[in-house]
Amino acid sequence: MKKSLGAVTLAFPLPAFLVASYDPSGRPNIMTAAWGGIASSDPPCISVSIRPSRLSYDSIMANRAFTVNIPNARLAAAADFAGIVSGRQVDKFAKAGLTAVKSDLVKAPYVAECPVVLECELYKTLDLGAHTMMIGKIIDVKAEEGLAGEGSALDMAGVDPLVFNSGGDYHRVGASVGKAFAIGKTLK
Amino acid sequence: MKKSLGAVTLAFPLPAFLVASYDPSGRPNIMTAAWGGIASSDPPCISVSIRPSRLSYDSIMANRAFTVNIPNARLAAAADFAGIVSGRQVDKFAKAGLTAVKSDLVKAPYVAECPVVLECELYKTLDLGAHTMMIGKIIDVKAEEGLAGEGSALDMAGVDPLVFNSGGDYHRVGASVGKAFAIGKTLK
Numbered sequence: 001m002k003k004s005l006g007a008v009t010l011a012f013p014l015p016a017f018l019v020a021s022y023d024p025s026g027r028p029n030i031m032t033a034a035w036g037g038i039a040s041s042d043p044p045c046i047s048v049s050i051r052p053s054r055l056s057y058d059s060i061m062a063n064r065a066f067t068v069n070i071p072n073a074r075l076a077a078a079a080d081f082a083g084i085v086s087g088r089q090v091d092k093f094a095k096a097g098l099t100a101v102k103s104d105l106v107k108a109p110y111v112a113e114c115p116v117v118l119e120c121e122l123y124k125t126l127d128l129g130a131h132t133m134m135i136g137k138i139i140d141v142k143a144e145e146g147l148a149g150e151g152s153a154l155d156m157a158g159v160d161p162l163v164f165n166s167g168g169d170y171h172r173v174g175a176s177v178g179k180a181f182a183i184g185k186t187l188k
Numbered sequence: 189m190k191k192s193l194g195a196v197t198l199a200f201p202l203p204a205f206l207v208a209s210y211d212p213s214g215r216p217n218i219m220t221a222a223w224g225g226i227a228s229s230d231p232p233c234i235s236v237s238i239r240p241s242r243l244s245y246d247s248i249m250a251n252r253a254f255t256v257n258i259p260n261a262r263l264a265a266a267a268d269f270a271g272i273v274s275g276r277q278v279d280k281f282a283k284a285g286l287t288a289v290k291s292d293l294v295k296a297p298y299v300a301e302c303p304v305v306l307e308c309e310l311y312k313t314l315d316l317g318a319h320t321m322m323i324g325k326i327i328d329v330k331a332e333e334g335l336a337g338e339g340s341a342l343d344m345a346g347v348d349p350l351v352f353n354s355g356g357d358y359h360r361v362g363a364s365v366g367k368a369f370a371i372g373k374t375l376k
Contacts, residue, residue, distance in 0.1 A: 002305070002330040009232045010329050010342065011225065012258045012304060012349035013201040013361060037199065037225030038354075039237050040316035044197045047235065047321070049227050070200045076365045080372030095375055116200060117190070126314050128228035128323065133235070135316065141198050142190040153356025154198065161200035163351065163361050164368065166226075168341025173201060173351050174362030177264045180352065184268030187284055 009035075014164040016079045018069040019048050020100070021059035021108050023087060028100035028109040030069070030092050031056040032083030034164045035131060044138040046118055049131035055087040060134055064122040065106035068136070069114035072160040073172045078113075079162055080170070105139045115144045115159050197223075202352040204267045206257040207236050208288065209247035209296050211275060216288035216297040218257070218280050219244045220271030222352045223319060232326040234306055237319035243275045248322055252310040253294035256324070257302035260348040261360045266301075267350060268358070293327045303332045303347050 017033045036048035046068055050057045060066045071079040078096035085092060093100050093111075100109035103119050110117040120136025149155035156173055163171040177183075205221045224236035234256055238245045248254045259267040266284035273280060281288050281299075288297035291307050298305040308324025337343035344361055351359040365371075 001333050003333050005329040005331055007232050007326050008329050008340065009226045009229055009234075009326065010304065010331075011203065011205075011234060011256065011306065012342075012344075012347050013203055013351050014226065015199065015201055017199075035226040035228065037235070038197045038202065038223040039235070039321055040223065040319035041197055042318035043316075044195045045316050046197075046199060047225070047227070068199065073365050077371045077374055080366070080368060080370070081375040082372070084369055084372050085376065097375075116198065118199065124314065124316070126312065126321075126323075128231075128233050128312070130230035131228035133227055133314075133321075135314075138195050138197065141193040141196050143193055143198075145189050145191045149353070149356055151355050152196065153353050154200075156200075156351075156353045156356070156359055159200050162365070163201050163344075165337075165341050165344050165364075167339050167368075168337055168344070169364045169367045170371075171344055171364050172362040174360040176353075176357045176359050177261050177350070178268070179357045180268060180355075181272055182268070183265045183358075184270070184272050186265055187269040188273065 010166050014166055016162040016164045017048060018071055018082055018111055019056055020067045020069055020110055021056055022063055023055055023059045024062050028093050029055055029087035030082045032079050039135055045123060045135050046138055047133050047135045049133050051131055060122055063107040065108040066120055066136055067108045067110040068118040069111040070116040070161050072115050076162055076170050117142050198354050202354055204350040204352045205236060206259055206267060206270055206299055207244055207254055208257055208298055209244055209254045210251055211243055211247045212250050216281050217243055217275035218270045220267050227323055233311060233323050234326055235321050235323045237321050239319055248310055251295040253296040254308055254324055255296045255298040256306040257299040258304040258349050260303050264350055264358050305330050
């Protein structure tokens with residue numbers, strides 16, 4: 001039996017992306033974004049939703065670029081921190097003990113400590129009310145060496161990404177339950 | 189040391205949403221969408237990206253509504269199946285052993301077996317090339333009774349959602365690593 005929860009922003013799994021950009025004065029800044037995901041295959045695009053009041057909004061609009069950095073479980077406190085303070089008040093990279101690396105491909109820094117980073121050019125924006133979707137064209141994905149998995153996939157346990165439980169806590173990813181584009185064939 | 193993977197569609201975690209709609213002849217249909225996520229807080233919105241060639245694209249455009257259904261680990265084969273066959277050829281609900289329930293709120297069915305379902309009205313679309321983002325205004329979220337967690341969150345182990353590893357496999361969600369809007373305060 002299902003129970004109505006009302007018009008709430010719940011979905012599973014949700015990410016805890018670290019979105020990095022240079023602020024209008026050129027200083028690296030990050031924010032945490034749980035509203036986002038891959039948006040298209042060709043051109044490869046990722047979307048992150050940002051409130052227009054945020055420093056990151058102005059930063060991405062000014063530079064037309066951002067990076068999406070995937071924190072692992074060791075970075076849970078840093079990822080949470082980047083979502084509860086403003087880059088207008090504090091240097092979030094320094095306070096969180098993170099290292100900003102200048103991207104050679106887009107006008108944005110990426111987070112050295114994150115196992116996977118996506119370098120993006122701002123492609124489109126879409127105003128949705130409280131948040132504006134910033135859709136980035138993925139120019140390159142960089143992953144720590146040694147994370148290669150089967151085929152084009154990365155090793156999930158090696159990446160060890162955070163999963164955000166809206167209104168609750170962060171989780172790690174657990175056991176594999178089957179191969180994609182394979183386990184469904186038993187139902188054909 | 190980071191290694192370049194090129195412009196690929198990788199991010200962590202990715203969902204395996206089951207998007208349900210009535211096809212133009214009124215028959216319930218589902219597809220699997222890994223490209224999507226929450227898009228805005230107010231109005232509460234969720235986005236799923238769909239190729240215009242898909243039956244679900246025509247269905248959602250015709251009815252201006254869809255549901256996003258969160259499969260759990262027990263539904264991994266069904267979720268995979270719904271991504272490898274077309275509703276133009278087979279009745280995916282029947283073949284996957286899933287039950288379509290008529291929503292009272294939007295012109296779309298939802299999946300009885302999924303622990304969490306989001307009923308959505310089509311709010312905006314955005315063409316991104318290979319995929320079009322279908323942005324749904326969340327009208328209601330329904331969850332199985334007994335899934336209530338702390339505060340407004342649902343119990344992650346009870347929901348037991350699938351995580352998609354692009355190019356690889358499906359995973360379950362694992363252990364909690366800390367409370368959101370709390371563990372980051374140690375860095376302040």
